[in-house]
Structure formats: structure tokens, C-alpha cells
Amino acid sequence: MDRIYKKTLIALSVLILICNYLFFLQLGKLALTDPDETFYAETAREMLAKDEWVTPYLYGKPQFEKPILFYWLVEASFKAFGVNEFAARLPSAVLGTAGVIAIFFLGSILFTRRAGFLSALILATNVEYIILSRACITDMALFVFLLLATLFFICGYIKKTNYFYLLSSASIALAALTKGPVYLVLFIIAIFAFLLFVKDLKALRRMPLLQAAIVFIALSAPWYIAIYKLHGQAFMDGFFGLHNVTRFLVSEHKIGSQVYYNIPIIFGGFFPWSIFLPVGIWHMFRKARGQETGVDNSKKGSIFVLIWLIVIFGFFTVSSTKLPTYIFPLFISLAVIVGALLDDFLKGRTSKSITGVTKVSYYLLSAIMILGWVGAAIYAKIDFPSILPGAIISGLFLAFGGLFSLMAFVRKNFGWAFSLIALSIAIFLCPFSVLILPDIERYETSKEVATKLSSVMNPGEELGSASNYLPGLAFYTGKFPVDLDKHHIQINFMNSEKRIWAVMKEKNHKHLYDPEITKTYVKPSYMLSVTGKRAIITNEAPADGHFLVKREGS
Numbered sequence: 232m233d234r235i236y237k238k239t240l241i242a243l244s245v246l247i248l249i250c251n252y253l254f255f256l257q258l259g260k261l262a263l264t265d266p267d268e269t270f271y272a273e274t275a276r277e278m279l280a281k282d283e284w285v286t287p288y289l290y291g292k293p294q295f296e297k298p299i300l301f302y303w304l305v306e307a308s309f310k311a312f313g314v315n316e317f318a319a320r321l322p323s324a325v326l327g328t329a330g331v332i333a334i335f336f337l338g339s340i341l342f343t344r345r346a347g348f349l350s351a352l353i354l355a356t357n358v359e360y361i362i363l364s365r366a367c368i369t370d371m372a373l374f375v376f377l378l379l380a381t382l383f384f385i386c387g388y389i390k391k392t393n394y395f396y397l398l399s400s401a402s403i404a405l406a407a408l409t410k411g412p413v414y415l416v417l418f419i420i421a422i423f424a425f426l427l428f429v430k431d432l433k434a435l436r437r438m439p440l441l442q443a444a445i446v447f448i449a450l451s452a453p454w455y456i457a458i459y460k461l462h463g464q465a466f467m468d469g470f471f472g473l474h475n476v477t478r479f480l481v482s483e484h485k486i487g488s489q490v491y492y493n494i495p496i497i498f499g500g501f502f503p504w505s506i507f508l509p510v511g512i513w514h515m516f517r518k519a520r521g522q523e524t525g526v527d528n529s530k531k532g533s534i535f536v537l538i539w540l541i542v543i544f545g546f547f548t549v550s551s552t553k554l555p556t557y558i559f560p561l562f563i564s565l566a567v568i569v570g571a572l573l574d575d576f577l578k579g580r581t582s583k584s585i586t587g588v589t590k591v592s593y594y595l596l597s598a599i600m601i602l603g604w605v606g607a608a609i610y611a612k613i614d615f616p617s618i619l620p621g622a623i624i625s626g627l628f629l630a631f632g633g634l635f636s637l638m639a640f641v642r643k644n645f646g647w648a649f650s651l652i653a654l655s656i657a658i659f660l661c662p663f664s665v666l667i668l669p670d671i672e673r674y675e676t677s678k679e680v681a682t683k684l685s686s687v688m689n690p691g692e693e694l695g696s697a698s699n700y701l702p703g704l705a706f707y708t709g710k711f712p713v714d715l716d717k718h719h720i721q722i723n724f725m726n727s728e729k730r731i732w733a734v735m736k737e738k739n740h741k742h743l744y745d746p747e748i749t750k751t752y753v754k755p756s757y758m759l760s761v762t763g764k765r766a767i768i769t770n771e772a773p774a775d776g777h778f779l780v781k782r783e784g785s
Contacts, residue, residue, distance in 0.1 A: 239339075242348050246335060249355055250328040253657060254364040257664045258324055259317025261671075262678035262707075268367040269677070269702035270296075272319040275305035276706060279314070285457050289702070290711040293462060295469035299454050300408035301369040319367040327364025330375040331355045334566050337382045340389065341532030342571045349649070350570030356653040357566075359500030359559060361660070369409055370556040376406035377560050380418060385535065393439045400443035404450035411470075414560075415447070421542045425535050493548055493558045500555065501562065503652055504569045506596040510588040511565075511572040512540075514581060518571070533571075540564040577645055593640055593648070600633030600655070621666030629659045674763035677703030680734055683760055683767060684708055688732055695724045695733040700765060704734060718742070722752050725770050733768040737761055740768055744784050753784030 263269045270289070277288040286293050287302050304322035312318035331351045339347030354360055363371045380402035387395030406414045426432050458466050498505040518533035543561045547553065575581045576589050604626035611622040632655020640648035673679055677700050684694065685708060695713040696704050704712050715721045715733060721743060724731060743752040758780040759767045772778070 239344070242335065242344070242351075243332060246331050246348070246351050246355065247328060249352070249653075249657065250331050250364075253355055253361055253660060254324040254327045256660060257668075258320050258365060259315060260664070261316065261668050262676035263316055263319060263367060263703065264675045265677055265703040266699045266701070268319065269706045271301060271305060271369065272367050273702045273706040275302050275309055275319070276314050278302060279306050279309050285454070286461060290705060293465070295458075295462070295466050297369055297410060298408045298470075299458070300405060301372050304372065305367060320365055323366055323368070323371040324364055326371050326375045327355075327360065330360075330364075330371070330378055333375065333378045333382050334563070337378070337385065337563075338567050338570050340382075340385055341536065341567060342529055343574055345577070346567070346571045346574035348570075349573050350566045352650075352653050353504045353569050353573075354562065354566040356656045357501045357504055357562070359555070360562065361656075363556065363559065368556070370559050373406055373410045373414070374559055374562070376402050376409060377414060377418070378563050380406065381539070381563060384422060385532075387438070388434065391437060393442070396438050396443055397446050400446040401450055404447045407447075407451045408454060412451075417542055417546055421539050424542065425538045428534050428538065429531050490548060492553045493544065496555045496558055497561065497565070500559075501565055503596055503600065503656065504565075506592050506599070507569045507572060507589065508565060510585060510592055511568040512537075513588070514572045514575070514585050515568050517582070517585070529571075536564045536567050536571075540568070573649055577649075594637075596652070597633045597637040597640070600636075600652075601630045604630040615670070618667045618670045621662065621670065624666060625659055625662040628662060629655050631655070632658065677734070677765065678707050679762045680704070680760075680765045680767060681707030683762070684732060684734075687759065687767075687773065689730075692729070693724075693727065693731045695721075695731060697735045697739065700734050718748065719750060722750055725752050725754070725756060725768075727770065730769060730771045734765050735768060736764050737766045740766055740780075740782065744782055751784055755781055755783040757781050 263272050274287045274289050274294065277291070278284070278286075281288060284303065284306070285299070287297070287299065288294065301322070305319055308318040308321045312321065331354055334354045335347045335351035337347065338350035363374070380399045383395045383399035383402060387393065387399060403415050403418055406418075426434055498508070501508065515533050515537055518529055519537055521530055540561060543558070543564070547557050547561075550557070572581070572585075572589065576586065579586075581589065604623075607622050607626050608619065611619045632651055636648045636651035636655065639645075639651060680700075681704055684704070688694065693713060694704065694708065694710050695715045698714055698716045701712050701714055704710070712734070713720075713724055715724060715735060721733070721735070721739070724733065725743065737758065740756070740758055742748075743756065745751060754770065755772070757769050757772055757778040759769065759773060759778050761767075761779065772781075
């Protein structure tokens with residue numbers, strides 16, 4: 232296997248093949264999931280319909296949740312490949328591949344080529360990276376632009392070449408056009424802290440800071456200026472006020488207020504490699520303090536990786552609003568930390584204590600992979616019986632991968648042992664995509680419901696929906712549903728003199744007639760179908776007389 236690491240071209244070819252399989256396999260088969268994927272896809276679809284390239288639109292109105300760049304990517308993909316699931320997810324899949332290549336170079340520069348290859352393999356085969364590379368959401372784009380900014384900065388710092396710094400500035404500008412200027416602040420904090428810890432603040436004098444600022448402004452400012460000229464204070468209040476400052480200070484969701492929220496997210500999202508994180512971080516601290524043998528630049532590389540980890544983790548721990556994807560930029564550090572650990576382990580360059588804990592972590596991982604198969608099968612049987620056969624078959628690949636990997640580890644074929652972990656994740660994806668995702672689709676998407684609505688709704692009839700289903704129904708029906716987020720809005724909507732259609736949870740349909748609520752709905756309503764948790768409700772009897780449930784007040 233050493234031949235793979237020795238030649239960059241071979242290593243990159245292997246990584247690209249792996250990415251093509253992991254990120255593009257049946258990319259367009261699963262319907263877009265609610266509410267996030269459909270939010271971005273519907274915005275891009277409406278922009279394309281209007282031939283609009285400045286203002287993001289949703290339900291026919293401007294929306295300012297995110298900057299423009301990701302919408303541009305999806306809109307361009309729609310224009311090239313048509314409005315469909317594959318086109319919606321294509322930008323993330325392409326960027327996911329670019330991220331794996333970039334982390335290969337980052338790990339190679341900071342440590343060794345094999346550490347870079349292992350870091351790339353680890354990044355490509357963890358759970359969250361695979362999911363986000365196959366999803367129409369902004370997080371993969373942001374991750375890759377931050378990673379490129381990091382890679383180019385390190386290249387500029389080591390090679391003392393100015394154009395790398397300018398490329399780093401350009402990458403941060405793209406990140407600011409993807410999710411906002413806050414990431415410029417985090418990047419500057421991380422860079423300054425790194426130079427402070429390595430006692431090299433004088434390096435700032437060598438950097439083309441003015442030119443870098445000009446590059447950043449030239450790339451990022453035009454859209455911000457254009458959108459402000461078009462929408463003024465509405466943009467400032469919506470984008471900066473609500474979606475940046477308010478989200479940091481006030482929790483947007485019921486979950487996520489706990490200080491420890493991100494810890495289980497990291498261990499679950501970075502699985503299977505998260506099992507090595509405690510010992511990997513310990514090992515990286517030892518390298519940063521010069522307590523582990525390494526290449527000449529490994530000490531500074533270790534400090535940089537740890538600084539990035541501390542800055543990103545600290546910011547999103549302090550932030551009031553937390554979501555599983557917010558911590559995703561941390562995976563830049565995590566992949567390199569574990570990659571460097573396994574590289575040193577394979578070379579026998581770790582201390583006895585680090586070596587011992589790494590072995591214990593590995594045995595724990597093998598046990599989790601094997602026992603997880605049993606647990607997943609039991610869970611599926613209880614809660615989702617329809618996916619039980621798929622869970623058993625998919626889990627079988629994972630379990631046997633863990634078993635074969637364990638056998639290689641016992642025989643001290645450590646390189647093959649770690650490679651088999653990645654291989655088992657890759658093989659698992661195929662039966663999982665074919666046997667499980669189609670059954671999950673009805674629970675997580677609105678496509679099936681939209682198809683049924685299209686067959687029963689007449690032109691001009693209004694559609695209402697629970698908030699989470701709004702973008703999915705808009706994308707798949709082409710209609711702009713009324714947001715039925717409040718009980719009184721539901722009542723008023725159902726009281727329409729014309730036939731209306733509503734999509735809500737069945738329990739919320741029952742809730743319309745709850746006698747303990749001051750204002751209830753008393754007229755008859757009809758539930759035509761239930762798909763997952765989504766029930767189709769109408770206020771008039773269907774013309775064909777077919778429905779599942781009729782309800783009316785007393």
C-alpha cells in the first residue's frame with residue numbers, strides 16, 4: 232500500500248474514484264428532504280423561473296436567510312441539467328470531492344503525504360461528510376471554501392509566496408458569499424492565534440494584507456451592495472439582524488441550548504473515525520509541545536490544527552443557536568488529527584501510551600461496528616419494520632467489514648485494518664441507498680404527497696401546509712402554500728367558502744376539533760391519505776367519495 236502514498240497522482244486518482252462512488256451513487260434517486268434541501272432548491276427554482284441572479288426568492292417573495300453563492304450554484308445546475316434532484320445536489324457532490332482533494336494537500340503539507348492521504352480517506356468516509364456531500368444545503372460549500380482558505384494560507388506561510396495569500400482571501404470571500412461574513416472573523420481569529428502561539432507575529436509584515444483586503448472586497452462586496460440597493464433596511468434586518476446576530480444571541484430552536492450539545496454531534500457525525508478523536512487530540516497536543524517525534528513542520532502544523540479546533544468549537548459552543556451542521560467546519564481539524572495519528576501509529580512513532588490507547592480505541596470501534604448491526608436491526612423491527620430487511624443486509628456489510636478489519640489488526644496488518652474500515656463504510660452505502668432510503672423517503676420528503684395533490688386539486692384551489700412541509704410542497708407542486716403554523720390560521724383557512732387543501736400531521740387534524748381549545752373547527756373535514764406523517768386534508772367531500780377519515784365538531 233505504500234506505493235499509493237508515494238505518488239501524488241496515484242493517491243489523487245484513488246481518492247477521486249472513492250468520491251465518485253460515495254457522493255454520486257444514486258444522487259438523484261431520493262426526493263429532496265424537508266425542510267432544508269427543499270428550501271434551497273425551491274429558492275433556486277424560483278430564481279431560475281424569474282431569471283433572477285441577485286435576490287433570492289421563496290414563495291414569490293424575497294428572502295434573506297443566506298447570501299447568494301449557493302443559490303447561484305444550484306440555479307446554474309438547474310439551468311444545465313434541468314430542475315431535478317440530481318441537479319440540486321450536484322454542487323455539493325462536486326464540492327465534496329474538491330474538499331477531499333484539498334484535505335489531502337493540507338495534511339501532506341502539515342505532516343506527511345501518507346498523513347494527507349489518510350486524512351482525505353477519513354474525511355470522505357465519515358457519516359456527516361457523506362450526507363452533506365449528497366445534500367442540497369450550504370454546509371458543504373462553506374466547508375470547502377474555508378478549507379481552501381486554510382490550505383492557501385498554509386501554503387503562503389510555508390512558501391512565503393504572496394499569491395497563495397490572495398487565493399486564501401478569495402476563498403474566504405466565497406465563504407462570506409455562502410453563509411455570511413462571520414467566517415471571515417473566525418478565520419482571522421484563528422490565523423492571529425496561530426501566529427501568536429508560534430511566536431511569529433512578524434509574519435504579518437510579510438503578508439500582502441492590503442492586496443488581500445482588496446481581493447476580498449472585490450469578490451464579496453458587489454452582491455452585498457446590490458442587494459442592499461434593491462431592498463435596503465429589509466435586507467439589513469433580515470440577514471444581519473435576524474439570521475446572524477439574533478441567532479448567535481438567542482436560540483432559534485428548542486434543542487441546542489446545552490453547552491455539551493456539539494460533543495455527541497461530533498462523535499456521531501464523524502463516525503467511524505470519531506472513536507480515535509480523544510487519543511488523536513492528545514497525540515496532537517503532544518506533537519504541538521514537541522513530545523512526539525515528527526517532521527520539521529509538524530509542531531507548527533499541530534498548533535494550527537489545534538487552534539482551528541478550539542476557535543470553531545468555542546464559537547459554536549457559545550452560540551445560542553446550535554444545529555448539527557453548524558460544527559461541520561471543525562471537521563477540517565478532525566480529519567487531519569486522526570490522519571496524523573494513524574500515520575504516526577503505522578510508522579511506530581507514537582509513544583507507548585498513545586499506541587496503547589489507539590489499539591484500545593480500535594478494538595472498541597470494531598465492537599461498535601459489529602454490535603451496531605444488531606442494535607440497528609432491533610430498532611428497525613420495532614419502529615420501522617419496512618426497512619428491517621434492508622437494515623439487516625446493509626448492516627451485514629458493516630459488521631463483516633469490522634470483523635475483517637479486526638482480523639487484519641490482530642495480525643498487525645494495520646494499514647489494511649484501517650483501510651477496511653473505510654471500505655466497509657463505502658460498501659455499506661450501496662445496499663443502504665437501494666434498500667433503505669426509498670422506504671425512508673415517504674417520512675422525510677413531500678414528493679409523494681405532492682403527486683397525490685396534483686391528481687386531486689383543481690386549478691385555482693388553495694393549498695395550506697405545516698411550516699416544515701412548505702418548501703417541499705412548493706418545489707414539487709409549483710404552488711405557494713399558505714403557512715399553517717398557528718392554530719387560528721388553520722381554523723381560518725379551513726373555514727374558506729371554497730374547497731381548500733391542507734397538509735399537516737394527523738394529530739394536528741384531530742387537534743382542530745379539540746374541545747379544550749377556545750376556538751375549534753366544527754365543520755366536516757376529510758382526510759384523503761396519510762404518507763408518513765403527512766396527511767392530506769380538505770374541507771369538502773371528495774368528488775369520488777373516497778376518503779380515509781371524516782371529522783366534524785359536536
